[in-house]
Amino acid sequence: MNNRTVSLLSDEDLASTVLCDLKRVVREYATAATESTCPQVRQMFTDLLNKTLTAQGQMFEVMKNAQMYELxxxxxxxxxxxxxxxxxxxxxxxxxxxxxxxxxxxxFAQSNTANTDQQMNNMMQ
Structure with a gap:
């Protein structure tokens, strides 16, 4: 039995698909990080964003060196x-x-404070 698999896509197409997915994930992590209100969740998405940016950069370099990426x-x-x-x-x-x-x-806050102070003074008189 042969363990070899046949891919319907070329290496360039597969690499391009992975690169596109990494770019999409970067956008999604960036959005999640900016919309997070919990500091721990925000940090988690920021860490994931940084790791994904690193992976995307590495994939780009591999593709560029293999002349799979048109600059x-x-x-x-x-x-x-x-x-x-x-x-x-x-x-x-x-x-x-x-x-x-x-x-x-x-x-606005200062004028409201002044009005409230004036009202309080008037009530005390």
Whole structure:
């Protein structure tokens, strides 16, 4: 009896499938980690994410060395700089918005505290 199995997929197709699954699992672990409210669960998903990222990187290197992975073209530095500038502007806008929301919440809390103090003083008189 022959113990040899025959695969319907090539090594490249099998490796590509594994790489795609590792990428998907990375996304799912990242989502799970960011949505976890329990610190221990968050740490578990973070550890799993890091291990899966390592496995994905190793699979990519094996595929690249075996010429199973087609590398993309290099991006122009001007395109990279344009994206960095766009993301920086978005980050600055988000930070300003958060600062305004936080400031308004703080002002609201202060005004409510002052109103409550005034009401208490009026009641005591």
């Amino acid at each position: 993309g073209t290099s991006a122009l530095q001007t395109d990279i700089n344009k994206q960095i500038q766009c993301y920086t502007q978005t980050q600055q806008g988000t930070n300003e918005w958060l600062s305004n929301v936080h400031g308004q919440a703080g002002q």
